[in-house]
Every structure is written in structure tokens, then in C-alpha cells.
Amino acid sequence: MPKALRPHPDRALPVGEAREVARRIHESTRDLPLLCFHGHVDVALFATDEAFGNPAELLVVPDHYVTRMLISQGVAPDRLGLPRRDGTRTAEPRDIWREFCSHWDLLLGTPSRYWLEHEFAEVLGVEVAPSAETADVLFDQISARLAEPEFRPRALLDRFNIEVISTTDAATDDLAHHAKLAADLPGRVIPTFRPDALVHLDRPGWSDLTRQLGELAGADTSTYAGYLDALRQRRQAFLAAGALATDHGHLSAAATPLDDSAAARIYESALRGEVSADDASSFAGHMLFQMAAMSAEDGLVMQLHPGVLRDHHPDIHAAYGPDQGHDIPVATEFTRSLRPVLERFGHADGFRMVLFTVDETTYSRELAPIAGVYPTVRLGAPWWFLDSPDGMRRFRELVTETAGFYNTSGFVDDTRAFLSIPARHDLARRIDAGYLANLVVEHRLEEDDAFQVAKDLAYNLARTTYIR
Amino acid sequence: MPKALRPHPDRALPVGEAREVARRIHESTRDLPLLCFHGHVDVALFATDEAFGNPAELLVVPDHYVTRMLISQGVAPDRLGLPRRDGTRTAEPRDIWREFCSHWDLLLGTPSRYWLEHEFAEVLGVEVAPSAETADVLFDQISARLAEPEFRPRALLDRFNIEVISTTDAATDDLAHHAKLAADLPGRVIPTFRPDALVHLDRPGWSDLTRQLGELAGADTSTYAGYLDALRQRRQAFLAAGALATDHGHLSAAATPLDDSAAARIYESALRGEVSADDASSFAGHMLFQMAAMSAEDGLVMQLHPGVLRDHHPDIHAAYGPDQGHDIPVATEFTRSLRPVLERFGHADGFRMVLFTVDETTYSRELAPIAGVYPTVRLGAPWWFLDSPDGMRRFRELVTETAGFYNTSGFVDDTRAFLSIPARHDLARRIDAGYLANLVVEHRLEEDDAFQVAKDLAYNLARTTYIR
Amino acid sequence: MPKALRPHPDRALPVGEAREVARRIHESTRDLPLLCFHGHVDVALFATDEAFGNPAELLVVPDHYVTRMLISQGVAPDRLGLPRRDGTRTAEPRDIWREFCSHWDLLLGTPSRYWLEHEFAEVLGVEVAPSAETADVLFDQISARLAEPEFRPRALLDRFNIEVISTTDAATDDLAHHAKLAADLPGRVIPTFRPDALVHLDRPGWSDLTRQLGELAGADTSTYAGYLDALRQRRQAFLAAGALATDHGHLSAAATPLDDSAAARIYESALRGEVSADDASSFAGHMLFQMAAMSAEDGLVMQLHPGVLRDHHPDIHAAYGPDQGHDIPVATEFTRSLRPVLERFGHADGFRMVLFTVDETTYSRELAPIAGVYPTVRLGAPWWFLDSPDGMRRFRELVTETAGFYNTSGFVDDTRAFLSIPARHDLARRIDAGYLANLVVEHRLEEDDAFQVAKDLAYNLARTTYIR
Incomplete structure (x- = not known):
């Protein structure tokens, strides 16, 4: 569960x-x-x-607090979708999001965790914590929400x-x-x-x-x-x-x-x-x-x-x-x-x-x-x-x-x-x-x-x- | 009140x-x-x-902890009676005291505030907090006290x-x-x-x-x-x-x-x-x-x-x-x-x-x-x-x-x-x-x-x- | 007592x-x-x-956290048995131990005190605090324990x-x-x-x-x-x-x-x-x-x-x-x-x-x-x-x-x-x-x-x- x-x-x-x-x-x-x-x-x-795009490009790729923590534990920048200067395509949004969700515990004790929990719960109406298991559901749920006019x-x-x-x-x-x-x-x-x-x-x-x-x-x-x-x-x-x-x-x-x-x-x-x-x-x-x-x-x-x-x-x-x-x-x-x-x-x-x-x-x-x-x-x-x-x-x-x-x-x-x-x-x-x-x-x-x-x-x- | x-x-x-x-x-x-x-x-x-003189010259003018805080919020040194090297007269004691009392809240959270509250209450017997309203009463009350032999x-x-x-x-x-x-x-x-x-x-x-x-x-x-x-x-x-x-x-x-x-x-x-x-x-x-x-x-x-x-x-x-x-x-x-x-x-x-x-x-x-x-x-x-x-x-x-x-x-x-x-x-x-x-x-x-x-x-x- | x-x-x-x-x-x-x-x-x-030797050579002489604190309060290094490079004999183990026990209060508030209390109580089974009075008893008690095979x-x-x-x-x-x-x-x-x-x-x-x-x-x-x-x-x-x-x-x-x-x-x-x-x-x-x-x-x-x-x-x-x-x-x-x-x-x-x-x-x-x-x-x-x-x-x-x-x-x-x-x-x-x-x-x-x-x-x- x-x-x-x-x-x-x-x-x-x-x-x-x-x-x-x-x-x-x-x-x-x-x-x-x-x-x-x-x-x-x-x-x-x-x-x-x-409208904002998908959750990966909104919440992960541009947030260097988050990407640096994942990088520090061995996740390659390309897997986080960091845009390469030479324009080479890196990762797909859904894969970036999965990478993020499955490393959610790395953020324990950090301000990023407090901010993101607040954003998920109070801005985006998310009710379950990110994890490898919930990644896809959250991706879809947040994507849908971002398409609404009030977002x-x-x-x-x-x-x-x-x-x-x-x-x-x-x-x-x-x-x-x-x-x-x-x-x-x-x-x-x-x-x-x-x-x-x-x-x-x-x-x-x-x-x-x-x-x-x-x-x-x-x-x-x-x-x-x-x-x-x-x-x-x-x-x-x-x-x-x-x-x-x-x-x-x-x-x-x-x-x-x-x-x-x-x-x-x-x-x-x-x-x-x-x-x-x-x-x-x-x-x-x-x-x-x-x-x-x-x-x-x-x-x-x-x-x-x-x-x-x-x-x-x-x-x-x-x-x-x-x-x-x-x-x-x-x-x-x-x-x-x-x-x-x-x-x-x-x-x-x-x-x-x-x-x-x-x-x-x-x-x-x-x-x-x-x-x-x-x-x-x-x-x-x-x-x-x-x-x-x-x-x-x-x-x-x-x-x-x-x-x-x-x-x-x-x-x-x-x-x-x-x-x-x-x-x-x-x-x-x-x-x-x-x-x-x-x-x-x-x-x-x-x-x-x-x-x-x-x-x-x-x-x-x-x-x-x-x-x- | x-x-x-x-x-x-x-x-x-x-x-x-x-x-x-x-x-x-x-x-x-x-x-x-x-x-x-x-x-x-x-x-x-x-x-x-x-005997000590007036409260301004005793408690304000020589206390650089107090004067620096008032200066930091835009009170000119002359208004605090800081003695000029050239001997020019600056402010009158009662005016200095009013300046101090009306800025009492600037000292919130500072050690000066604890020290002064202790001095007012336990040394000088003052029972009301300094403020623009109480400045004159306090000036007179403290001045009178300082004239007593036990001070x-x-x-x-x-x-x-x-x-x-x-x-x-x-x-x-x-x-x-x-x-x-x-x-x-x-x-x-x-x-x-x-x-x-x-x-x-x-x-x-x-x-x-x-x-x-x-x-x-x-x-x-x-x-x-x-x-x-x-x-x-x-x-x-x-x-x-x-x-x-x-x-x-x-x-x-x-x-x-x-x-x-x-x-x-x-x-x-x-x-x-x-x-x-x-x-x-x-x-x-x-x-x-x-x-x-x-x-x-x-x-x-x-x-x-x-x-x-x-x-x-x-x-x-x-x-x-x-x-x-x-x-x-x-x-x-x-x-x-x-x-x-x-x-x-x-x-x-x-x-x-x-x-x-x-x-x-x-x-x-x-x-x-x-x-x-x-x-x-x-x-x-x-x-x-x-x-x-x-x-x-x-x-x-x-x-x-x-x-x-x-x-x-x-x-x-x-x-x-x-x-x-x-x-x-x-x-x-x-x-x-x-x-x-x-x-x-x-x-x-x-x-x-x-x-x-x-x-x-x-x-x-x-x-x-x-x-x- | x-x-x-x-x-x-x-x-x-x-x-x-x-x-x-x-x-x-x-x-x-x-x-x-x-x-x-x-x-x-x-x-x-x-x-x-x-087997370990005596308590002084086990617990005092080699522990620079302890010796530095005693030195800082005027106990000469020789009295703590610090080995001299020239081989000169300094203090006897029992005397070193007495010096340590009688200065036990210098360690108040330091980690050495927590570590030593833990060692005394939980490793060595000591039940009284070191002091000038208890030094000899502790020396003998610990020495005896250190001679046992389980030590x-x-x-x-x-x-x-x-x-x-x-x-x-x-x-x-x-x-x-x-x-x-x-x-x-x-x-x-x-x-x-x-x-x-x-x-x-x-x-x-x-x-x-x-x-x-x-x-x-x-x-x-x-x-x-x-x-x-x-x-x-x-x-x-x-x-x-x-x-x-x-x-x-x-x-x-x-x-x-x-x-x-x-x-x-x-x-x-x-x-x-x-x-x-x-x-x-x-x-x-x-x-x-x-x-x-x-x-x-x-x-x-x-x-x-x-x-x-x-x-x-x-x-x-x-x-x-x-x-x-x-x-x-x-x-x-x-x-x-x-x-x-x-x-x-x-x-x-x-x-x-x-x-x-x-x-x-x-x-x-x-x-x-x-x-x-x-x-x-x-x-x-x-x-x-x-x-x-x-x-x-x-x-x-x-x-x-x-x-x-x-x-x-x-x-x-x-x-x-x-x-x-x-x-x-x-x-x-x-x-x-x-x-x-x-x-x-x-x-x-x-x-x-x-x-x-x-x-x-x-x-x-x-x-x-x-x-x-």
C-alpha cells in the first residue's frame, strides 16, 4: 500500500x-x-x-536542489534530463519522474522535502508519497492537473x-x-x-x-x-x-x-x-x-x-x-x-x-x-x-x-x-x-x-x- | 495605558x-x-x-549598544547627544531621552533590552515601559531618584x-x-x-x-x-x-x-x-x-x-x-x-x-x-x-x-x-x-x-x- | 562515602x-x-x-584527551607518566592513577567523562566514582579484572x-x-x-x-x-x-x-x-x-x-x-x-x-x-x-x-x-x-x-x- x-x-x-x-x-x-x-x-x-508541461519538467529538471542530491548518490545527470548544451536528447519526462520518485528518501531531512511535500499536498492535491511504485500514477495525476486552467x-x-x-x-x-x-x-x-x-x-x-x-x-x-x-x-x-x-x-x-x-x-x-x-x-x-x-x-x-x-x-x-x-x-x-x-x-x-x-x-x-x-x-x-x-x-x-x-x-x-x-x-x-x-x-x-x-x-x- | x-x-x-x-x-x-x-x-x-546626572547622560549617551541600534534605524547621532569633537552642542538631555524611549522596540530581542529592563525595574524602581508617552514621566522620575544619596x-x-x-x-x-x-x-x-x-x-x-x-x-x-x-x-x-x-x-x-x-x-x-x-x-x-x-x-x-x-x-x-x-x-x-x-x-x-x-x-x-x-x-x-x-x-x-x-x-x-x-x-x-x-x-x-x-x-x- | x-x-x-x-x-x-x-x-x-597491564597504562597514559585536560590545570606531564623520549623514568602507575582520580572533576562536561563512565560501569564493572579516596581501591579492582581471560x-x-x-x-x-x-x-x-x-x-x-x-x-x-x-x-x-x-x-x-x-x-x-x-x-x-x-x-x-x-x-x-x-x-x-x-x-x-x-x-x-x-x-x-x-x-x-x-x-x-x-x-x-x-x-x-x-x-x- x-x-x-x-x-x-x-x-x-x-x-x-x-x-x-x-x-x-x-x-x-x-x-x-x-x-x-x-x-x-x-x-x-x-x-x-x-500551462505548465509535465511534472518532471516542472518539478525536477530545473530544481538544482533536487538534481544535485540525486547526482550525489550516483544518478547520472542525463537520467535527470539536465539539458545538454549540445542539444543531445537526454531522458524522457516519465523516466526522469520515475528516477526522482524512486529516490524520494534521499531528500529526508532536507528543505526540498518540506517544500515538495507542501507543493504535492497543498498545491497539487497529491495524497500519496512518491516512490517507485507510485511514480506513474503521480505523473499522470499531476499532468492532468497542470492542464487545468486554474494551474x-x-x-x-x-x-x-x-x-x-x-x-x-x-x-x-x-x-x-x-x-x-x-x-x-x-x-x-x-x-x-x-x-x-x-x-x-x-x-x-x-x-x-x-x-x-x-x-x-x-x-x-x-x-x-x-x-x-x-x-x-x-x-x-x-x-x-x-x-x-x-x-x-x-x-x-x-x-x-x-x-x-x-x-x-x-x-x-x-x-x-x-x-x-x-x-x-x-x-x-x-x-x-x-x-x-x-x-x-x-x-x-x-x-x-x-x-x-x-x-x-x-x-x-x-x-x-x-x-x-x-x-x-x-x-x-x-x-x-x-x-x-x-x-x-x-x-x-x-x-x-x-x-x-x-x-x-x-x-x-x-x-x-x-x-x-x-x-x-x-x-x-x-x-x-x-x-x-x-x-x-x-x-x-x-x-x-x-x-x-x-x-x-x-x-x-x-x-x-x-x-x-x-x-x-x-x-x-x-x-x-x-x-x-x-x-x-x-x-x-x-x-x-x-x-x-x-x-x-x-x-x-x-x-x-x-x-x- | x-x-x-x-x-x-x-x-x-x-x-x-x-x-x-x-x-x-x-x-x-x-x-x-x-x-x-x-x-x-x-x-x-x-x-x-x-551624583549621576540625568537619565539620558547616564543610560543613553555613553551606551554604544543603544546608540548604534538607534543610529542603524536612522536616528542621527546628534539627536542622541553623541558629543562632537569640536564641542558643538548637540541635543538636550530630555530630547535624547524622548528619542530613546520612542524607539524602545528596536531593542526587542537584544541583550540591551534585558539589561535595561533589569536596571529600570530592579535598580531604579521604574514600573512602566519606555515609550513616547512615558518618556517625560520616566525622565523626571529617574532624575529625582539619581539625586538621592543611595544612588x-x-x-x-x-x-x-x-x-x-x-x-x-x-x-x-x-x-x-x-x-x-x-x-x-x-x-x-x-x-x-x-x-x-x-x-x-x-x-x-x-x-x-x-x-x-x-x-x-x-x-x-x-x-x-x-x-x-x-x-x-x-x-x-x-x-x-x-x-x-x-x-x-x-x-x-x-x-x-x-x-x-x-x-x-x-x-x-x-x-x-x-x-x-x-x-x-x-x-x-x-x-x-x-x-x-x-x-x-x-x-x-x-x-x-x-x-x-x-x-x-x-x-x-x-x-x-x-x-x-x-x-x-x-x-x-x-x-x-x-x-x-x-x-x-x-x-x-x-x-x-x-x-x-x-x-x-x-x-x-x-x-x-x-x-x-x-x-x-x-x-x-x-x-x-x-x-x-x-x-x-x-x-x-x-x-x-x-x-x-x-x-x-x-x-x-x-x-x-x-x-x-x-x-x-x-x-x-x-x-x-x-x-x-x-x-x-x-x-x-x-x-x-x-x-x-x-x-x-x-x-x-x-x-x-x-x-x- | x-x-x-x-x-x-x-x-x-x-x-x-x-x-x-x-x-x-x-x-x-x-x-x-x-x-x-x-x-x-x-x-x-x-x-x-x-592481557592489559594496569589501569593507568590502559586508561590514562595513552589517552591524550585525558592527559591534556590534566596538563591544562597544571599537572606536569611527568606525573601522568607521559613516556619521555630519552627513556627517563617518570611516574609509577599507581601514582599516575591517583593523579587521574583526584582530578576526575576536571572532566565534567567533556566526552571523556561520558566514555570513561561507560567503560567503568559497563565494561569494567566499577561501581564508585574515581576520587582521591577511591583511587587505590579502583586501581586494585581494575588491575584484577584486567588479569582475567575475558578481558x-x-x-x-x-x-x-x-x-x-x-x-x-x-x-x-x-x-x-x-x-x-x-x-x-x-x-x-x-x-x-x-x-x-x-x-x-x-x-x-x-x-x-x-x-x-x-x-x-x-x-x-x-x-x-x-x-x-x-x-x-x-x-x-x-x-x-x-x-x-x-x-x-x-x-x-x-x-x-x-x-x-x-x-x-x-x-x-x-x-x-x-x-x-x-x-x-x-x-x-x-x-x-x-x-x-x-x-x-x-x-x-x-x-x-x-x-x-x-x-x-x-x-x-x-x-x-x-x-x-x-x-x-x-x-x-x-x-x-x-x-x-x-x-x-x-x-x-x-x-x-x-x-x-x-x-x-x-x-x-x-x-x-x-x-x-x-x-x-x-x-x-x-x-x-x-x-x-x-x-x-x-x-x-x-x-x-x-x-x-x-x-x-x-x-x-x-x-x-x-x-x-x-x-x-x-x-x-x-x-x-x-x-x-x-x-x-x-x-x-x-x-x-x-x-x-x-x-x-x-x-x-x-x-x-x-x-x-
């Missing part, structure tokens, strides 16, 4: 005296609208509003109670989908400006992208000054399309400005295809400072996501491209790295920076002390691997005593997996409810304050961080 | 089965005398025994049950206040020798201070040998004034000795105003080793507080001076850095070193292993941002299994805020009681042992660490 | 609702056979099967329910004891190949060992090629003797290959006694890569234990030799350091690497992300100082959400202290039971899954990690 899938109503809440308090707190936040100010859902989904992306936007969702868009994106959405769903689906590919001079394709940037912006990117001007103009275009923020993924948080002539010299060497790795790295740090300067001018909130060594395995990268789970964090430094930005803009009106990390050692040592004094800095939600029950609990335990609650920026789901969004926000609200409930029963916080803080963490802080 | 301020008797104790045990343990330590062997209360307070510093010394309190004094301090106190309150208020300003050759004012050192010591500081001699003599003067310890705040824990000629050469370059940043940094490390050598001779306990990048924001530093909350920790290394000192003095009779950190990653990795084998090393209490309920709990969880209880040095309050001292010790005793109670109910420690350990942590270990 | 020694049946299990669940889980794993695939018990013990090593192997135990053997060991054991107890006591002394070119005695290696392998180690060949042949000899794994203790995890001519050049400089520290360090990293390459060929599981600065105190090392408790961890990096190995062998069939650390900061930041994607990597059990109740709990909390359960490798006791082996496995099973029980009562794991995972962690994962 297949095992029932029934996420418990008290899941991820604390036990003992704290449970009852946590339940009440969670009840008070569970139905608040979702603000999704940082994520990676494809804008085309909302622009075209087409179209825009319908789910309503059902999920999503007030605003930001996508993440390359600086060279033409924003056509966003233009359509601004007309259809004003203010509800907005872009985020991501210039990473333009500020890392040694990445393949940089010069083509830079030329494209110039064309889009009507600026001459054959000079450094023109390049800065083009970036400034694209930021304006994003602002006009409703953007509230920029996003920056750098290996290091270093943000040391170069002088103009040095920056121009490096930029020109890159145009000639002759930039050194060291120069490219200095330039990336320089541009982080420039982006802060532009944010101080135009008001776009600057989100920084440093500290991940991308594409750790070259053969995987060559075969399948980036973002295939082979990205590994490194130790990250903020205190010295961000000093130039904070010296200049740390107390500047109009500037706002949200800091994320995958290096938990920086929570109590650097990030909470920084956010606990600089009025322009907020701490982002636990990111990537840390967006998990224990990861979120540790975040609160490690930052609250120094940064308080009000220097954190609210939850962001940061996901490509649209169907997981309610599950992710719900899990965050449960963990915060549990953290607050523990403070209440230890008489470190009064219950009425806990309710107010819970609402602020679940909704108000995201709003006031990004909309100013 | 204003909200009542009533710190719960069980605050910061664990829940469930452990609470009853924790209560009993806390009861057994709560009335032990306070040993305050490291702190920053102004000696003049006790020497003159004048004079020396009266509070008795009421707080403080057995000994150490101040922290520049090596160039003339110790006149301490001389008076040695007569009035023998052995109760003692100095600590802090030579930081003299060993960092590139700090502004170094050469004046060094000249002053020479004068005080009757030694010729125009040579490196005379400088060492002057330091040695000042240490003797501090010893004569009752000092038990020295204190060293360095950016790094590096303590690598130079050879004499290299040290002399750098010292002389500094006298000429020509020292390089690298040389100054090497010299600071060299002097850390020299200070260890002197401690091995004269028996002053050596306290090391490394790893904070001071004055992170130059404009704030220029306007308001040091210690205004803009000090941010950095990753700190002990294993290699302290090796020269430990090779030489780690097993030396008469040497004693107490290590503090704001980098929690070093607790289990470096500090507990070091203190768990070197007989001269003790681990200091969780420092600065870590002197908080969860911070203190993590300290015990991360060091006890390797270093045991008896290689830790007891609690130090490390504060300028005299009125917060009982609150800080009480909170530490609660957290230790809770930690021990959890071990008891998990059958990892027997209850009679827990009572003995609690007493040792609360009182005996501080005594045996500093008085030898 | 002496204090009774009665380890509580629920020791180290969680409190509250989780206890009953944890008890049931622990009951389901407590009697599973022990797989001891990494440890340091002396093979001669099993080969000769002689011989092989009898204990049965009583402890040890299915397989690996020793750790220098690559130059002749494996004579293992040959005898392969005949007497086939497959039960097996060697592990440890080449550390041969790959660190600047350690004293390297050239003698290398000559010895050549002789054992019948290869010419006067060339680099011959040296590699000799290592390859010794690995075959270990395989033939039943070895499943190699073990590598390096200061850094760096594993960057040199090209052959550079490696040969450094090797030759070492033969001439002229190797520089930098070259020796590069060569060690190169050999880590070579060892991975050989593991990929011959299938020996590669265990890596990096990040400990050995022999931190030169005088102690000079007087007493290595492994005397003066080994201190340093910050360790894996993401970049292991990249060359993972690029080449991270997805290679037949390769298997088990990673250990004493730097907990790497758990969530580097190790779990690496093991959570590379099919060849498993995370080793919490090592050394971290093999403790809170250390093991933190390990699960910090790695499970990213790496799951099935990328961890099961418990290894890693000890020289044969009598502590059941205590160590039991404590690990208790902590895992508690971790799983907490997940169950927080509705993050279903109870039937928890039982399966517990069995996998306690037995199956060790088996499938090492036997392939």
Missing part, C-alpha cells in the same frame, strides 16, 4: 510549551500576502501564461496570494515581457537589474553583451565612460519598468574603487580581449562600488550575493552549462571588503543595501554588527543552502541579539521553482514563529510584541526594505 | 523539565558577590562619588554587592583617583594596565604619549631600551596601585617577537614620524610578545581582546571620536598567531593569559583546544556582541566539551555602564544555570556537580584567574 | 516529548554490530592477545560485538601482525594505509623511511618514478592484507598536482637533504592528488583529515614526542583546495573520498555542498574534539539539510583507547537517536523513516562507504 502524504499542520514548529504559542503566531501570519522581492522565476511564465501561472499568482513578484533580469534584457505585464498586471510582476555578466570582463561572451548593452542604451560602449553611461540608462529603463532593486553575484564582496584612468585602462584591455584575471577581478570590485554609487543616485536597492565559487566542475559546466548544482561556497569577508562603500554611502540618504551570505560565520561576526549600526544596510534572508529550517533558525539566533529584528529585510524565496513559493514563505513563517515563541516562553519577549514582530518579519519589513 | 515593565523572575531560563533545575541553580548563585575584573567604568565616578556610586557599589571592580586605565594615567580610592576603599576599586596607545606607533598622538610615559616613569623614551624600561616601571606603579591585570586590544592576535635591533630601528623611525604601516603592525605584534614576557616576570594577568576593526567609518570618527559603535569584528586567528608566546610562556610558572574573541568560529577550533592543554591560558567570557543570552549559551556549548569548565575564567561585565553591572552578571548566571540544568536533565551532569560548577563559574573561577 | 557511578540509561538523550521517541530509536540501534573502519588501536594487541583483547572484540576493526598502519609497516590476524580472525582486524611520513619531505627521518619503503616494495626509491611505484606496490600489499582505505593527515587540504618534472626535481632535492619548506608543502599537496589518482585505480577509500597544526609546543615535542595533546586546529579550506581532485575524480567510478574536519565552519559552507553533489564524496563523522555530544549534534544540524543523511559515512571511533570503543559508538547512536527524535516530534520526519535512517547511520552507511 502506498504511503500517505500528509504534511502535519504543526510541522517545523517547536515542541513543548512553545508549540501552542508558535501555532498562534503562525496563524496570525500564515495568510498575509506574499511579497517576493527576490527570485528567479522566468518572466515568460507570466507573460505568456501557458496556469497567473491563476496561481492569485491563489498563492502573491502581491508582488520580482524576476531577475540581465541588464541586457529587452524587458518586452515586463512591458506586457506592466499593462496586464500593473505593479505585480517586476524586473530586477542584474549586471553581473557585464562587470566580469573575463567571462566568455562579455564583449558581445557589452556591444548589445550599448545598442539597447543608445550609448557608445567602446569607451569606459560610454559603458558607465549605458549602465546608468539601463537602470533607468528598469526603473521605468517597475524595478525596485539590483542584484549582484560576485565571488568576493570586495568593492574597492579604482581611479577612473585605471578603470578605463582595464576596460579597454578587455575590449581588446587582453584582460588579465587580476585586472578583471579588480574591475569587478570597482564596479560593485560604482553600482553602489548609482544606487545612491537612483534609489534602486542594491542586493549583494557574494561568496559562491560557480561551476566547480569544468566537465559538468562544459556539458550542461551553469547553475547545475556544482556551485560551492567559499569563506567570505565583509568588514574590510565593504568598507569603501560604507565609508561613502553607509550613512547616505537614499542608499539601501541588502546583504546575503552562504557563509554563516559572518552572521554574528560581521553582518549583524554592520547592519546594527549602518542605517543603509539590511540583512537579507538566509540564502540558498541556508534557506532551511535549521538554517533560518540559526540566522535569527546569530543576528538578532546584535542587529535586532528591524535591520533584517524579510523573507525572499529566491527560487526558480514557482510552485514552491508558498511552501517557502510558509516554512519561513513557521520558523520565525517558533523562534519568537521560544523567546516568549523563556520570558525574553512578551507575547504581544511577538505578534507584532512576526507580522513585521513576514510582511512589513520586506515592504519597507524594497519600497521606499 | 502605559505598558507595565515587569521582568519575569524566570527570564532567560530554559523551559520544560530543565526550568525547575535551572531555577534552583540560579537561586544558589544569584546572591554571590560580584567580581568585576574587567570593565570600563570611569574611575572618577568612585573617586568623586558625585551615589559608592552606595551602589555596596547595594550591587560588588566585591572588587577593575577599571581600565591608560598606561600613562597618573593613577591619582586610584590613590584616593586605595585609601578610601582599599582593594575594592583597582586599575588595569592598558598600553595600547603606546604600542601602536602609527596612531595620532603616539609620540606625545610616549614622551609623557617617559616623564611619568622617569625614563628616557628617546631610545627603545628606555621605552621598554618605562613600560616596565609603569607596570610596577600599577601593581603598587592594586592592579591585577593588563589589557590589550589589537587588530590581530599576532605576537611574533622581532630581534632587538629591528625593534629599535622601527621605534626610532616612529620617533622621527616616519614609521610605515607594516612596520607599525610588526611592532605591535612584537610588543604583544614583550608584554607577555613582562607578565611572566611581574605576574600581571594578560588579557587579550583582538579582532575588531575600530572606527570603521572615518566621518563618524572625525566628528565624534572613537568608541561610537562603528567598530566591526574581523576573522581572527589564534593558533599560529599566539604560538611564539605559547612556545615560550605557555607552560611558564607565573604567566597567565586570558583570551577573548568576537569571532565565534575560534571557540571550538582554536581557543578551547589551546586552553584545554596550556596551563597558563584561560578563556575569557563571551565578549562585546557575544555577551548575550544566545551568545553565552553558544560559548558554553562550543568550548566546554574540549576545555571543560575550569579553563574558563568566569564572567566579566566589560562595561562602561555602571548601572548595568548587576543585570549583566545576573544574566550570565541565568544562562549558565540554564546550560547546566540542560546537562542535568539530559543526564550529562549530576545535579550536585552542577551546583558546584555554577558557583565556580559565578565566583570562584574569576577569583582564581585574576588573584594568584 | 564514595559517590556511586551509575551512568543513567537515558544519558545524552533529549528531554520532553522527544525522549520517548529517542529511546525507542536508540533501542533499535544499540545492539547492532560495531563497524570500526577508522581507528588507532595498536594491531599488536590483537595479534599477541596479551583479553580478542575476548573483548567478541564482547564488544565488533564486526570489523581497522588499525592505522604506516605505509612502511611490514604487516606481520596483520598476516597473523588474517589467519586467526579472517577479515576482522584489517590495516589502513597511511603514507603521511613518506609524503612530507621535510620531516625528520624521511629519507630513512623512504629507503625502507623501497626495500619493502622491491623498488628503487632513488628516483621519483621509483618512489611512486613503491607506493603503488605497498598499496597492493595493504589491499592483499585486507585494507579498505588509506588515511591522510595534512595541515592543508590543498591537492594541486605538480607536473612530473617539478615533482621529480623536488623529490631529488629532498633526497639530497635540501628541500625547502615551500617545496615540501607543494609536494605534499601534489602527493594528495597522486593518492587520489591511485585510489581511483585500486579502489582504496581515501580518508582525508586536514587542518591540525601538530606539535604546537616544541619543548613538549622534544621531551615527549608527537601526539601528546599539543595539536591545535587551524582554519581549513576545502572548496578551492580539493578542486583539482574533484575536477578529475569527483565523478569517477571507483573513487571514494571521505572528508573529516576539525573546523566546523566548513560543515555548512563547504563540506555539505561538496558531498551534496559529488557522487564520490562522503562526509566523515565529527572528528577529534568534535566527537562529543554537542559536536555530533551540530554536525547533523549543519550538514543534513544540504547533504542529506546518505552522503555521510557513518560513525568511526578514531581512537587508540580500545576499551572506549563501545562507549563511543553508543554515544554516537544516542546523539543520532536524539537528533532524529527531535525531527520526528517537530513533524519534520516520520517515525518509520527515522528508524530506517537510524539503522543506516549506525551500521549500513559505514558498510557501504568502505566496502564497495
